[in-house]
Amino acid sequence: MLSSSVSRSWPALSAAAAAVALAACSPTFNWREVPIADAGLVALLPCKPDRANRSLPLGAESVQVDMAGCETGGATFAVAHASAGSPAQAEAWLEAWRAAMRNQLGAAQVTEVAAALQRATAVPAPVRLDAQPTRKGAAPVQVLWFAQSQKNGSVALYQATVLGRPSTPEAAKTFFEGLRLP
Secondary structure (H helix, E strand, O other): OHHHHHHHHHHHHHHHHHHHHHHHHOOOOOOEEEEEOOOOEEEEEOOOOEEEEEEEEEOOEEEEEEEEEEEEOOEEEEEEEEEEOOHHHHHHHHHHHHHHHHHHHOOOEEEEEEOOOOOOOOOOOOEEEEEEOOOOOOOOEEEEEEEEEOOOOOEEEEEEEEEEOOOOOHHHHHHHHOOEOO
């Protein structure tokens, strides 16, 4: 009798085992190329992004910013985009964006260094920020700001961010190295 009930439940056990095996195979970081705004940047994101836009105060102005980002593997990966009318405006906005981030980070240990990104403008120059929290429970932050001149004379500004500690140390590197300007 026991063998007949086992043989009847075998298909259910097989289906459950298959479901567990499929779940174990699904990757935490499922990298995909994602176009950002209409400016031409392509970002490599580790999951399907959500998109949003909002108004961001940058200096004396309120600027419309488009964002694409997602959360996976213990971190949030995001790219924000704004469009400035001139190189001078782009430089002022980028400085205001950086200052706003530093203010949000409070007492975190912050390091800012010049960065490089192929086809990014020299003015404003790309800048990399790394912040390690001093407060327990706060998340580390890595940010890259950069810009690109557009054919119509405007300047596309970007902020690429990793918030948190990705479960795979290479994830942040893959994200930043996956940013491609046309």
